[in-house]
Amino acid sequence: xxxxxxxxxxxxxxxxxxxxxxxxxxxxxxxxxxxxxxxxxxxxxxxxxxxxxxxxxxxxxxxxxxxxxxxxxxxxxxxxxxxxxxxxxxxxxxxxxxxxxxxxxxxxxxxxxxxxxxxxxxxxxxxxxxxxxxxxxxxxxxxxxxxxxxxxxxxxxxxxxxxxxxxxxxxxxxxxxxxxxxxxxxxxxxxxxxxxxxxxxxxxxxxxxxxxxxxxxxxxxxxxxxxxxxxxxxxxxxxxxxxxxxxxxxxxxxxxxxxxxxxxxxxxxxxxxxxxxxxxxxxxxxxxxxxxxxxxxxxxxxxxxxxxxxxxxxxxxxxxxxxxxxxxxxxxxxxxxxxxxxxxxxxxxxxxxxxxxxxxxxxxxxxxxxxxxxxxxxxxxxxxxxxxxxxxxxxxxxx
Amino acid sequence: xxxxxxxxxxxxxxxxxxxxxxxxxxxxxxxxxxxxxxxxxxxxxxxxxxxxxxxxxxxxxxxxxxxxxxxxxxxxxxxxxxxxxxxxxxxxxxxxxxxxxxxxxxxxxxxxxxxxxxxxxxxxxxxxxxxxxxxxxxxxxxxxxxxxxxxxxxxxxxxxxxxxxxxxxxxxxxxxxxxxxxxxxxxxxxxxxxxxxxxxxxxxxxxxxxxxxxxxxxxxxxxxxxxxxxxxxxxxxxxxxxxxxxxxxxxxxxxxxxxxxxxxxxxxxxxxxxxxxxxxxxxxxxxxxxxxxxxxxxxxxxxxxxxxxxxxxxxxxxxxxxxxxxxxxxxxxxxxxxxxxxxxxxxxxxxxxxxxxxxxxxxxxxxxxxxxxxxxxxxxxxxxxxxxxxxxxxxxxxx
Numbered sequence: 001x002x003x004x005x006x007x008x009x010x011x012x013x014x015x016x017x018x019x020x021x022x023x024x025x026x027x028x029x030x031x032x033x034x035x036x037x038x039x040x041x042x043x044x045x046x047x048x049x050x051x052x053x054x055x056x057x058x059x060x061x062x063x064x065x066x067x068x069x070x071x072x073x074x075x076x077x078x079x080x081x082x083x084x085x086x087x088x089x090x091x092x093x094x095x096x097x098x099x100x101x102x103x104x105x106x107x108x109x110x111x112x113x114x115x116x117x118x119x120x121x122x123x124x125x126x127x128x129x130x131x132x133x134x135x136x137x138x139x140x141x142x143x144x145x146x147x148x149x150x151x152x153x154x155x156x157x158x159x160x161x162x163x164x165x166x167x168x169x170x171x172x173x174x175x176x177x178x179x180x181x182x183x184x185x186x187x188x189x190x191x192x193x194x195x196x197x198x199x200x201x202x203x204x205x206x207x208x209x210x211x212x213x214x215x216x217x218x219x220x221x222x223x224x225x226x227x228x229x230x231x232x233x234x235x236x237x238x239x240x241x242x243x244x245x246x247x248x249x250x251x252x253x254x255x256x257x258x259x260x261x262x263x264x265x266x267x268x269x270x271x272x273x274x275x276x277x278x279x280x281x282x283x284x285x286x287x288x289x290x291x292x293x294x295x296x297x298x299x300x301x302x303x304x305x306x307x308x309x310x311x312x313x314x315x316x317x318x319x320x321x322x323x324x325x326x327x328x329x330x331x332x333x334x335x336x337x338x339x340x341x342x343x344x345x346x347x348x349x350x351x352x353x354x355x356x357x358x359x360x361x362x363x364x365x366x367x368x369x370x371x372x373x374x375x376x377x378x379x380x381x382x383x384x385x386x387x388x389x390x391x392x393x394x395x396x397x398x399x
Numbered sequence: 400x401x402x403x404x405x406x407x408x409x410x411x412x413x414x415x416x417x418x419x420x421x422x423x424x425x426x427x428x429x430x431x432x433x434x435x436x437x438x439x440x441x442x443x444x445x446x447x448x449x450x451x452x453x454x455x456x457x458x459x460x461x462x463x464x465x466x467x468x469x470x471x472x473x474x475x476x477x478x479x480x481x482x483x484x485x486x487x488x489x490x491x492x493x494x495x496x497x498x499x500x501x502x503x504x505x506x507x508x509x510x511x512x513x514x515x516x517x518x519x520x521x522x523x524x525x526x527x528x529x530x531x532x533x534x535x536x537x538x539x540x541x542x543x544x545x546x547x548x549x550x551x552x553x554x555x556x557x558x559x560x561x562x563x564x565x566x567x568x569x570x571x572x573x574x575x576x577x578x579x580x581x582x583x584x585x586x587x588x589x590x591x592x593x594x595x596x597x598x599x600x601x602x603x604x605x606x607x608x609x610x611x612x613x614x615x616x617x618x619x620x621x622x623x624x625x626x627x628x629x630x631x632x633x634x635x636x637x638x639x640x641x642x643x644x645x646x647x648x649x650x651x652x653x654x655x656x657x658x659x660x661x662x663x664x665x666x667x668x669x670x671x672x673x674x675x676x677x678x679x680x681x682x683x684x685x686x687x688x689x690x691x692x693x694x695x696x697x698x699x700x701x702x703x704x705x706x707x708x709x710x711x712x713x714x715x716x717x718x719x720x721x722x723x724x725x726x727x728x729x730x731x732x733x734x735x736x737x738x739x740x741x742x743x744x745x746x747x748x749x750x751x752x753x754x755x756x757x758x759x760x761x762x763x764x765x766x767x768x769x770x771x772x773x774x775x776x777x778x779x780x781x782x783x784x785x786x787x788x789x790x791x792x793x794x795x796x797x798x
Binding site: 105106107109112132133134137138140141142143144145146147148150157159160161162169171193194195196217220223224225226227228229230231232233235236237265267312313315316317318319320321324393 | 504505506508511531532533536537539540541542543544545546547549556558559560561568570592593594595616619622623624625626627628629630631632634635636664666711712714715716717718719720723792
């Protein structure tokens, strides 16, 4: 299934190392072969500055280069890798390679772009299908923590925190461990404080997209988020897929976003017709015994596009830095099979759902793995974004 | 008034450059003289690694060094600067020096530690003096944006955004521009993901304290913050004072925090008796015509201490990085002269307050400057934290 995510049509960027190539550097991938790009210097003539970015342990400097250089690099890679890969380029099967967090991100905004997610979450928590007051006017969101960003494959420790048990506030391991299926834009070109980015320049600032699992402890989040929003219920970990799929690879999948229900402010008026992408997403719950698909969703169902996010984030003068992450929030559709988190699927933990082996869940159990994946077009996909839940740390032992 | 903030008892750290010393490096200050520490190498014998951190354009690497090295450096500076300053050290009057943002911060959490601020804000917004549901159980907070952190003296542009006007949502320059008087801990020693920091080790991770003005556009914040918390109403700018006052300099001001109203969880049980600091804070509104003191407040009035913040932030396994900022939120007291923001002082813009020249304000006008300052003990203070409000950018021109 995954082989056709990484054809010559994709050529995403990531950061890898291996026993044979212990120094982290920028890599791309062709089917199951990881190509270390620090050897590209000897193969083709590219600007010295661009080549230098390929030897670094994050993609930040590469992402910050002008779009025409990204395009040139892509064309060269298609040319070079379309033939027999030259011996100057170290290559290895993906199974022997360690992927690392691709970006050094200081900024992370997690928006809430899905109308269905907002309505479903409202129903699960407050028994009311109402939208947040700002939802139809601008993309709402919260600032996320970046210190706990981890790459796919990193185990996730069940967090401790405070939550309500009946009417009492108690403190212990979360009992409502959830995932969130999301896509995020990785910022390439930075912007200047005080200078909003026009929505029509948004693509120029987006290096590419990744998958994000915004792990959420619903009980901890529920108690803490009034009125300042989620904090410890989410800040314990966020998982990112290792491969940044560039907007060039996504071009064939461009489609128009759903129409807006209300007229938008001038800064959100997008002249690009095909302003989102036809990306099909999936979430699986994997246990020792079984694999169960728990969500199939689509990016195009989102009310707000990633272009909207760039425009709104900077509309107050806030600047974006290279490596910043602007995530969509949970990507849900209208039917039960398209709920992008368990809060929605189980109506706040009230209803079980069945695993394929006959077992069931409301929220996640220790040992459960969540695997997110996304497919775009022929030979273009995101690979996957995985994390396995470990038991909580015992407070008594640590303190 | 400011001369006695920077005696030999203080010796804070900052980052500076000047025409005569164009390369940014770590500096300290004695009265009005800024001492560039990159020349310390020739003067005293210190470890090569420690000395190297003094030549860098942020204090991060210095802050990450072990506490005993910070102590040694402090003792050496007291010795060296207590005599005639050696010629190897470049010195300049503060008036000819440009101060820069001292840290490279990826993480910024703005807590809400003041019970009075929460009650007053609740009264101003909802006409109800009620605490947020989590307030008495743990320090509530939100993750802030770091891209728009600026050093004292940087002008602040009035942000645009959406807000309610009567019952309609409109979009334009904020009409409720506010400041927030805050103190923040700058993290020195980092921690590991999945490993909470014990409250009794908290000081070991705090390099020092600064002043913070968490500029807030109350109308934008008001519309957007349900349910995900503040975002564009605050992310346009946060001002930090340039001098990091170390915990060594604050030691003589250690005092016990106010007792907690409810028993706390084990991870918030602090064995240190004198677990906060006797710091007196002040906010002034400065116009072309007048200077008006609008708040006098004290750090010791806070319900939660900065030690509590370190423990709570990491209690779910979230890690801290060097340079991270943990801020107290608005520091308010019980009387009207101790309201640390205009939302409280004007009861949500309902009441004017008088400037010393007879003019009045509800929220800030373009051209107004807010100056925060704090005094600790004989010869120890924070200097000031200033920002002047510029008019909003016209959207039509930019887009």
